[in-house]
Amino acid sequence: MEMLESFFGVIGDLTWGWSLIPFLVIFGLFFTIVTDFVQFRFFGRMFRVLSSKNQTAGKDKISGREALLLSVGGRVGGGNIAGVAVAITLGGPGAVFWMWAIALIGMATSLVECSLAQLYKRKEGDEFRGGPARTIIHGLGEDYRWLAYVLAFCLIASFAFGFNAFQGNTVAGAVQDSLGIDRMYTGVFLAVVVGFIIYGGIKRIAKAADIVVPVMAVAYVAMALMVIITNITEIPAIIVNIVSNAFGIEEAVGGGMGAALAQGLRRGLFSNEAGLGSAPNVAATADVTHPVSQGITQSLSVFIDTIIVCSCTAFVxxxxDVYVPGAEGIDGVVLTQQSLVSHFGAWTQYYLTFAILLFSFSSVIYNYYLGENALTFMTKSPMAVHILRILVIGIVFIGAVAPGATSVFFFSDPLMGILAIVNLLALIMLFPTATRLIKDYRKQLKAGIEHPVLNPDEYADLDIDTTAWVKKTNLSYV
Structure with a gap:
């Protein structure tokens, strides 16, 4: 076991420690500049997907908004509450600035990877399947099948197994600490609810996300807004403090600007997942008229996760008066919890527990679907999917009732690092196709077409599933 831990520790150091963060930043800047700052130019269109009048996909299809909310539910998790607190503790207030910066850059990366996933999606029955593995096969060719399998394996191991164990542990721990409910009862509850949702397939998962995610986001953001409004006169000073710490003008912790930069980038990348190859699996399920429309929608998901939800935690x-720059001791979810208590009293710890429950639950069903989608790429066996579902339910339960069991999943972060590097390499190789899509979308907008439609005949040189792109007019769009 020690040898395995050392092996994966080296992988983690080589990915997250040396290459991955610079890759994500540099590639994100490259995508932003070459696409002429596409995430800002399409920013206004992003919010159209939230309107009910744009949700006219068939009742048996996944709408653009449902795909958005499912991805938001996955991106937004315990890290938005605990992770931001850790970043501030280790990097100071300046970490928040760099968290914002990487999110704005990551919006372009997410738009590119999700647009490509949409383009190369496949119609299977009355559902769509897609994601980085299928993008590699159909975009780069059979010679890269081995790379797609590496990506799919890493996705299953890190998200479906490892991260779901951690989510179960997070929920059970928070419920036990604030409500005194034994981990066993929480584990049983999570296992039953998760089982009901995932056995309903992607449609039930999407419908559940369409209900749970707005509730959890509004509930948490509303509490943060109350904190901000009651302390509105202090906001300018807080923003000045964030910026000055970000550039080393003031130092809140040891390491100054370097610590702020490292912690902000790491937290932002872990939280919004732009470029990691996870969100495109969900983006490909949406029934839309043009791949870029879902790319724009998923770009909004990054904005919601980091610029809105993570910022809420930061301002809280x-x-x-709980956080003391440079002080050791309180961090993670306890810091966020005690900060809320300092604002409004002890009752808020129960409110936060409810938020963590919803955040983690939405992440579990999202993580499961990533695993299922990767598995269906590797094998068409219904039994394999059935076994995956049983394993995920069991892992969530074990993670909840036996907190020490999560140490078994030490391979999760290193494998996610490999997943991200493979995904980024594929994005670079397929970037000309992505720019082709974006130019087509812009051309149609310029011609006065309010809702651009992909014409598969114009992409006959590519290995796309034309049955997934028959001309439709009554769909979810942006």
Whole structure:
């Protein structure tokens, strides 16, 4: 076991420690500049997907909004509450600035990877399947099948297994600490609910996300807004503090600007997942008229996750009197929890527990679907999917009732690092195709077409599933 831990530790150091963060930043900047700052130019269109009048996909299809909310539910998790607190503790207030910066850059990366996933999606029955593995096969060719299998394996091991164990542990721990409910009961509850949702397939998963995610996001953001409004006069000083710490003008922790930069980038990348190869699996399920429309929608998901939800946690902490720059001791979810208590009293710890429950639950069903989608790429066996579902339910239960069991999944972060590097390499190789899509979308907008439609005949040189792109007019769009 020690040898395995050392092996994966080396992989983690080589990915997250040396190459991955610079890759994500540099590639994100490259995508942003070459696409002429596409995430900002299409920013206004992103919010159209939230309107009910744009949700006219068939009742048996996944709408653009449902795909958005499922991905938001996956991106937004315990990390938005605990992870931001850790970043501020280790990197100071300046970490928040770099968290914002990487999110704005990551919006372009997410738009590119999700547009490609949409283009190369496949119609299977009345559902769509897609994602980085299928993008590699159909975009780069059979010679790269081995690379697609590496990606799919890493996705299953890290998200479906490892991260779901951690989510179960997070929920059970929070419920036990604030409500005194034994981990066993929480584990049984999570296992039953998760089982009901995932056995309903992607449609039930998407419908559940369409209900759970708005509730959890509004509930948490509303609490943060109350904190901000009651401390509105302090906001300018907090923003000045964030910026000055980000550039080393003031130092809140040891390491100054370097610590702020490292922690902000790491937290932002872990949280919004732009470029990691996870969200495109969900983006490909949506029934839309043009791949870029879902790319734009998923770009909004990054914005919601980091610029809105992570910022809420940051302001709750920085406006409170619990956080002391440079001090050791309180961090993670406890810092966020005690900061809320300092604002409004002890009842808020129960409110936060409810938020963590919803955040983690949405992440579990999202993580499961990533695993299922990767598995269906590797094998068409219905039994394999059935076994995966049983394993995920069991892992969530074990993670909840036996917190020490999560140490078994030490391979999760290193494998996610490999997943991200493979995904980024594929994105670079397929970037000309992505720019072709974006130019087509812009051309149609310029011609006065309010809702651009992909014409598969214009992409006959590519290995796309034309049955997934027959001309339709009554769909979810942006």
């Amino acid at each position: 902490i920085l406006l409170g």
